[in-house]
Structures are given as structure tokens and as C-alpha cells.
Amino acid sequence: MQIFYLTRRYPKLATIITILVSAMTFTICFVTVGMILREFKISLTTYFASATVIGLAVGFGLQGFVQDLVIGLTMIFSGALSIGEMVKLGDEIGKVDSIGLRFTVLINLHGQRILIPNRNIATLASFAAAASVPTSTFNCRRRSMKKR
Numbered sequence: 001m002q003i004f005y006l007t008r009r010y011p012k013l014a015t016i017i018t019i020l021v022s023a024m025t026f027t028i029c030f031v032t033v034g035m036i037l038r039e040f041k042i043s044l045t046t047y048f049a050s051a052t053v054i055g056l057a058v059g060f061g062l063q064g065f066v067q068d069l070v071i072g073l074t075m076i077f078s079g080a081l082s083i084g085e086m087v088k089l090g091d092e093i094g095k096v097d098s099i100g101l102r103f104t105v106l107i108n109l110h111g112q113r114i115l116i117p118n119r120n121i122a123t124l125a126s127f128a129a130a131a132s133v134p135t136s137t138f139n140c141r142r143r144s145m146k147k148r
Helices: 002-010 011-039 043-059 064-079
Strands: 086-089 094-101 102-105 113-116 124-126
Touching: 011 043, 011 064, 043 064, 064 094, 064 102, 086 102
Parallel strands: none
Antiparallel strands: 086 094, 086 124, 094 102, 102 113
């Protein structure tokens, strides 16, 4: 319950906390593996060299992912989008449901959830609040045909 409140109330803070927790978890795991290898008398030079080569290979393979992250962070911290705002992203029109590091989620007029990778967002059009689609509820009572 607390995490949900944090993400809805302070989405930028929640994003930073998520990134920091992920970085700390990776660092702790990396150091732990290095300490275990040192206990087994395995050279840490080999470990770091292997980690560097593997890191480069993974880095080249994850270019799109990194691009999504950078664009997602830029959109979150620049305030280009707001949750609940009616926007046009590329060919899709809808209300912003969530803005993540990888995807922006829209709910279109048909109620469909549309996940748009952040790297595919080339243009952004925001509609004025008056341009939103109004919704109404009507109560219709059926009148009886009998004479009173």
C-alpha cells in the first residue's frame, strides 16, 4: 500500500528510488561473486576482465533498452507528459495511464491499453482540457402505456 501511494503521489521520486535500488542490488551481487571467487583462490583480474567483455557485449545488445531508459527519464523529469492528460503519440491518441522507463501506456477511446516504447515517441501532441471527450450518464425510465 505504501509503495502504491509513493508511486502515485511522487512518481519522479519513485523512479529515482527504483533506479538506485537496482544499481545497489547489482553492485552487491557483483562484489559478492568477486569475494566468493577470491575465497576459492581464483584471480580477480580474470573475473574483472570477463565482466568487462560480457558488459560490452550486453551493452551493445541492449542499445534499444538504454535508449528507452534515457528517453523515459527525460520525459519523466522534463514534465513533457502528465498522467491523465489526453495526448497524441505518433498515430495513437489516448489518455496517459502511466509513464515508465521503457514504455508509456495510453488508454484510447475504445478502452484499449496501448504500450508505446519510449524510443518510438518522435512527436508528442497534448490536447487542451476542453478537447477531452465528455462522458455522460443517462437514466431512462420506461413509462407505462396504461392510462391513469
